[in-house]
Amino acid sequence: MDLSVKKERRYHSKIHPHKFALWAGCASIVMLFAALTSAYIVRKAAGNWLEFKLPVQFFYNTIVIIGSSITLQASYYFFKKGNAQLYRSLLVVSFILGMVFLGMQYSGWLAMESIGVELAGNPSGSFVYVISGLHAAHLLGGIAAMIVALVHAFVLKYKVTNQRKLRFEMTLTYWHFMGILWIYLLLFFVLQ
Amino acid sequence: MSVVNYDEDVLIKEQGFDDHFHDHHHGDKYQSGFITKYIFSQDHKMIAKQFLITGMMWAIIGAGMSIIFRLQLGFPEDSLAWLKPLLGKWITVNDAGIGTLAPEFYYALVTMHGTILVFFVLTAGLSGTFSNLLIPLQVGARDMASPLLNMLSYWFFFTAGIIMFCSLFLSTGPFAGGWTAYPPLSALPQASDGSGAGMTMWVASLVLFVVSVLLGGINYITTVLNLRTKGMTMWRMPLTIWAFLITAILGLLSFPVLVSALFLVMFDRGLGTSFFLSEIFIGGEALNHVGGSPVLYQHLFWFLGHPEVYIIILPAMGLTSEVLSVHARKPIFGYKAMVFSILAIAFLSFIVWAHHMFMSGVNPFISNFFVIFTLIIAVPSAVKVFNWIATLYGGNIRFVSAMLFAIGFVSLFISGGLTGIFLGNAAIDIQMHDTYFVVAHFHIVMGIAAFFGMFAGIYHWFPKMYGRFMNETLGRIHFWGTMIGAYAIFWPMHYLGMAGVPRRYYRFDNFDTFSHFGQMNQFITIAAIIVFFLQILFVVNFFVSIWKGKRVATKNPWGATTLEWTTPIDGIHGNWPGNIPAVHRWAYDYGKDGVEFIPQIVPLTEKEKENAEDLH
Numbered sequence: 104m105d106l107s108v109k110k111e112r113r114y115h116s117k118i119h120p121h122k123f124a125l126w127a128g129c130a131s132i133v134m135l136f137a138a139l140t141s142a143y144i145v146r147k148a149a150g151n152w153l154e155f156k157l158p159v160q161f162f163y164n165t166i167v168i169i170g171s172s173i174t175l176q177a178s179y180y181f182f183k184k185g186n187a188q189l190y191r192s193l194l195v196v197s198f199i200l201g202m203v204f205l206g207m208q209y210s211g212w213l214a215m216e217s218i219g220v221e222l223a224g225n226p227s228g229s230f231v232y233v234i235s236g237l238h239a240a241h242l243l244g245g246i247a248a249m250i251v252a253l254v255h256a257f258v259l260k261y262k263v264t265n266q267r268k269l270r271f272e273m274t275l276t277y278w279h280f281m282g283i284l285w286i287y288l289l290l291f292f293v294l295q
Numbered sequence: 296m297s298v299v300n301y302d303e304d305v306l307i308k309e310q311g312f313d314d315h316f317h318d319h320h321h322g323d324k325y326q327s328g329f330i331t332k333y334i335f336s337q338d339h340k341m342i343a344k345q346f347l348i349t350g351m352m353w354a355i356i357g358a359g360m361s362i363i364f365r366l367q368l369g370f371p372e373d374s375l376a377w378l379k380p381l382l383g384k385w386i387t388v389n390d391a392g393i394g395t396l397a398p399e400f401y402y403a404l405v406t407m408h409g410t411i412l413v414f415f416v417l418t419a420g421l422s423g424t425f426s427n428l429l430i431p432l433q434v435g436a437r438d439m440a441s442p443l444l445n446m447l448s449y450w451f452f453f454t455a456g457i458i459m460f461c462s463l464f465l466s467t468g469p470f471a472g473g474w475t476a477y478p479p480l481s482a483l484p485q486a487s488d489g490s491g492a493g494m495t496m497w498v499a500s501l502v503l504f505v506v507s508v509l510l511g512g513i514n515y516i517t518t519v520l521n522l523r524t525k526g527m528t529m530w531r532m533p534l535t536i537w538a539f540l541i542t543a544i545l546g547l548l549s550f551p552v553l554v555s556a557l558f559l560v561m562f563d564r565g566l567g568t569s570f571f572l573s574e575i576f577i578g579g580e581a582l583n584h585v586g587g588s589p590v591l592y593q594h595l596f597w598f599l600g601h602p603e604v605y606i607i608i609l610p611a612m613g614l615t616s617e618v619l620s621v622h623a624r625k626p627i628f629g630y631k632a633m634v635f636s637i638l639a640i641a642f643l644s645f646i647v648w649a650h651h652m653f654m655s656g657v658n659p660f661i662s663n664f665f666v667i668f669t670l671i672i673a674v675p676s677a678v679k680v681f682n683w684i685a686t687l688y689g690g691n692i693r694f695v696s697a698m699l700f701a702i703g704f705v706s707l708f709i710s711g712g713l714t715g716i717f718l719g720n721a722a723i724d725i726q727m728h729d730t731y732f733v734v735a736h737f738h739i740v741m742g743i744a745a746f747f748g749m750f751a752g753i754y755h756w757f758p759k760m761y762g763r764f765m766n767e768t769l770g771r772i773h774f775w776g777t778m779i780g781a782y783a784i785f786w787p788m789h790y791l792g793m794a795g796v797p798r799r800y801y802r803f804d805n806f807d808t809f810s811h812f813g814q815m816n817q818f819i820t821i822a823a824i825i826v827f828f829l830q831i832l833f834v835v836n837f838f839v840s841i842w843k844g845k846r847v848a849t850k851n852p853w854g855a856t857t858l859e860w861t862t863p864i865d866g867i868h869g870n871w872p873g874n875i876p877a878v879h880r881w882a883y884d885y886g887k888d889g890v891e892f893i894p895q896i897v898p899l900t901e902k903e904k905e906n907a908e909d910l911h
Contacts, residue, residue: 120440120521127513127547135551138598142555142591146570151586223567226586230570233562 125273129280132241136234136284140291143230147295153225155218157292160211161235164204165289171200172282175249179271187261194256197278198249201242208239231292238285245281248274299890299897303850303861303876306896311874312525316437335450337442340866342449343428344760347753349453350420351834356460357411360404362827367396369820371802385468398801402471403489405799407463409474410497414504415459417607417745419452422546423507425610425752426515426539428760432859433533435524435876437869440517444510451507455500462496470497473799475596478571478589482563485577494564498557505550512543512550519543524858526878530634531895533857533882534627537634538613541641542606548645549602556595563587593655597648604741605644608708609637611748612679615701618751619683621855622698623690624891626883629682636675643672653724662721669719676712680705691886696770697755703778704747710782711740714789729799732792735785743781750774753837758852762864763844769836773829780826787815856894857882 146152178193212232215221220228252274255267336342363382366375376394379386385400427445431438439445462469471489472480476497484491519540523532559570563584571592572584620627627633649657649665683705692698714736717723727733750773757765796809803809803816851860858878862870876896880903884893888902899907 118521120517123521124440124444124513124517127516128509131509131513131547131551134548135555138552138555138595139559142559142570142595145591145594146588149588222562223569223583226568226570229562229568233558233568237558 119269121269122273122276125276129277132280132284135237136288139230139234139237140288143234143291143295146226146230151225153220153227155215155220155228157231157289158211158214160207160214161289161292164207164211165286167200167204167207168282168285171197171204172279174200175275175278179275182271183263183268185263190261191256194249194253198246198253201246201249201278205239205242205246208235211235234288238281238288241284242281245274245278248277297890299893301894301897303894303896304873306898307861307871307874307876310879310896310898311871311876313874314437316869316875317873335446337438337446338868339427339431339439339442339445340760342445343424345449346419346423346427346452347760349449349456350416350424351837353411353415353420353456354830355834357408357416358827358830360408360411362824363396364401364404364408365820365823367401367802369817371804399471399488400468401801402473402799403468403493406471406473406489407459407469410459410470410501412742413474413603413607414501415452415456417741417749418508418546418603419504421745421749422539422542422606422610423449423452423511424749425535425614425756426511426543428756429535429859430515430518430539431522432759432862432870433536433857433882434519434522435527435858435878436518436522437871437875439514440522441514445514448507448511448514451503451510455503455507458496458500458503462493462500465492465496467491467493469493475593475600476560477596478560478563478587478592479575482560482571482592483575483577483582484564498561498564502554502557505554508546508550512546515539515543516547524875524878527895530631531878531881533613534616534630534633534637535610535613537637538609538616541637542609545602545606545609545641545644549599549606552595553599556592556599559595560592590652590655590657593652594648597651598645600651601648602641602644604737605640607741607745608748609640611704611745611752612637612708614748614752614755615683615704616686617857618697618701618755619686619705620883620885621755621853622693622695622701623687624693624854624885625686625690626885626887627682628685628688629678630881630883632678633682636678639675640672643668643675647672650719650721650724653721654728659721666719666721670716672719673712673716676708680709680712695754696765696767696774697751699771699774699778700747700751700754703774704744704751706778707739707744707747707781711736711738711744715740726795727792729797730792731788731796731798734798735788735792738788739781739785743777743785747777750777750833755853756859757837757840757844758847758864759859759862759866761841761844762847763840764847764852765840765844766836769832773833773836776829777826780822780829783822784819784826787819791815851894854892856884856892858895861894861896 174193175197178190178197181187181189181193212235215228215231220231222229222232252271255270259267331337333341336345363378366373374388374393375386375396376388376392378396379388379394382396382400385397386394387397388394427439430436459469467488469489470476470481470493471487472494476494480486480490481494481497484494519532519536559568562568563570563572567583569584569587571589572582572587573589575582575584616627616633647665647669649661650669653662653665687702714732718727718733718736754765754770757763791812794809794812796803796812804813847864850862850864853860858876861876863872878895879898880893880895882895884895885891887893
């Protein structure tokens with residue numbers, strides 16, 4: 104698509120329509136988790152609530168997802184700066200960290216099961232499974248976007264265009280959003 | 296009254312701006328073949344028609360269901376054997392040849408009627424149709440921000456519909472637990488026949504439906520906020536656009552909450568969790584579920600459910616405002632008050648949900664909070680009603696079908712709104728809850744009223760959609776019949792409700808308290824059948840007019856000011872053949888300085904500019 108078109112069309116707005124749409128989508132995801140976490144609070148207040156320790160994997164994983172956000176941001180930085188080598192390798196690192204996060208979440212669920220907190224047990228455990236599971240499902244969307252980014256990085260000829268910058272920025276926004284969402288969820292579980 | 300002389304082609308060429316849209320070839324992606332033009336179309340005008348026609352089909356199915364259960368209520372002793380070819384095993388014919396409707400299927404019909412009308416007809420069919428048709432045309436955009444997501448929005452809706460439709464043919468029947476799908480009927484597959492596969496398909500269908508609403512809503516919001524043409528400031532937007540924008544925001548913030556509730560229901564059903572289930576015995580056997588709370592589901596459901604009624608009514612309000620102003624040949628009264636009242640209604644809609652749960656065991660002190668905010672909604676609603684009536688006052692009214700339906704909307708919104716003030720009081724709700732009073736209230740205020748807004752929109756914008764008019768005589772018969780018929784159906788229900796007749800019951804003739812209402816129920820049923828056939832008349836008028844209606848001769852047949860009437864009669868991809876028009880004024884310059892109407896594309900005169908500067 105011709106970019107001069109976009110420029111003139113964005114007569115009023117400073118933000119690209121697709122980016123705006125992504126933010127609107129993030130708002131609806133926020134509402135999904137707001138609903139689940141407030142359901143958690145309401146249910147907890149009703150009593151008959153099993154207290155248990157969150158698996159350590161969840162805490163280590165926070166470092167992993169923050170790390171992947173940093174490497175992805177750096178990859179974008181080098182993409183713009185013209186360093187194709189670092190751009191590609193940091194993108195690969197981010198992708199691997201994303202997969203590690205998913206794997207460790209899974210091992211976290213196994214750890215919960217091994218201490219007797221089962222999905223079909225007390226709702227306190229069920230909530231943790233469902234909320235972290237839905238987060239992982241949304242993270243898969245970010246993984247899919249990163250796969251597209253990887254294909255672009257390794258198949259297409261390296262070139263900084265506005266179109267590719269936009270695409271990268273949107274992947275980046277969503278990935279950071281997923282990271283912040285996880286930090287919120289973890290803090291919620293710990294503080295609640 | 297003088298007429299302003301303008302030539303939109305010249306104005307758009309001189310004043311509009313060139314976005315180089317037609318420099319590129321779009322033919323391969325859009326409208327080149329039958330499939331890309333009529334089926335997997337990415338053009339907002341075609342997607343609007345798809346939403347509308349799919350919505351009409353669902354409306355016929357949903358209304359047909361209501362006729363079947365009305366027959367049962369009005370004539371419980373009479374044979375329904377003649378329905379056996381349609382309903383099959385759900386009609387049992389005894390030795391004397393008397394056919395009876397299976398009670399569990401009666402409940403399934405009530406459930407499906409609600410689900411279909413609320414979600415498929417009045418959400419997708421109403422805001423899906425008109426947001427798609429009008430947003431790009433009225434804000435001056437070539438298409439939606441993302442035509443692809445827009446197309447997906449329709450196809451998710453279509454798939455949701457297919458799943459729901461298939462569930463009607465299950466041997467255990469579709470879901471039968473009320474459109475609100477409260478646990479335990481929704482959360483325990485073994486709770487009733489409809490709670491099994493029927494409920495599974497109901498959940499699957501609704502989740503896909505929410506995806507459709509979100510994809511559509513994201514697009515509507517982005518298009519309104521980012522793709523408005525030059526000069527189209529927020530305060531120059533027609534009220535239709537304001538209504539669609541706020542509707543989309545409501546949907547974006549409330550439907551995810553429904554999804555979260557449905558996810559938890561799915562876990563309870565399939566994976567043995569106990570979010571909503573607690574200490575239940577079925578067939579004398581204790582289930583494993585411990586510690587769940589069914590009231591929690593109600594909180595989550597109504598957090599969507601209440602904004603949902605405004606998702607239904609706000610677009611109808613927007614369409615009504617526009618139609619009233621155009622056909623009264625007057626500016627809408629209190630434009631800014633209209634916008635602020637939409638915003639106020641939208642905000643309040645998020646903090647009143649528990650008024651659906653006064654009798655569900657909510658703390659009465661918490662109920663107070665919800666009573667107060669519920670009653671406050673009367674304020675912005677009354678502002679709107681006042682402004683509509685003030686718009687009509689002294690107007691040079693053209694009583695075309697669209698206008699009749701818009702005026703009818705105002706009437707219904709008043710009658711239905713007033714009963715809302717009764718129901719919003721927790722104390723009165725002790726008597727009224729779950730009675731026909733509630734049924735009468737919400738059918739008038741968000742069912743029939745929303746339909747009237749939709750009809751006003753269809754009659755008014757049909758020339759824009761198909762380049763032809765609908766038949767005016769049939770339109771007026773449709774209006775008067777539906778207006779009188781709708782009141783005939785729902786007015787008596789208020790009395791039933793005050794007498795305590797509960798909703799969703801299969802028959803009343805064997806209750807001493809209610810059996811004397813038999814004739815009233817017969818009357819309601821007969822009125823419902825007449826109104827149903829009047830809607831068939833509308834559908835016939837609609838489809839015949841697509842091919843046989845009177846051709847539109849000029850671009851702007853109603854003498855309206857908004858941008859959609861500057862586009863070619865037969866819509867083209869990209870909406871305007873050359874430049875995008877620029878906007879110089881608000882959408883309601885009717886009767887200004889003795890001129891009948893001045894379109895938004897006409898630049899300000901010297902005198903107007905002077906006056907505008909005085910204001911600053």
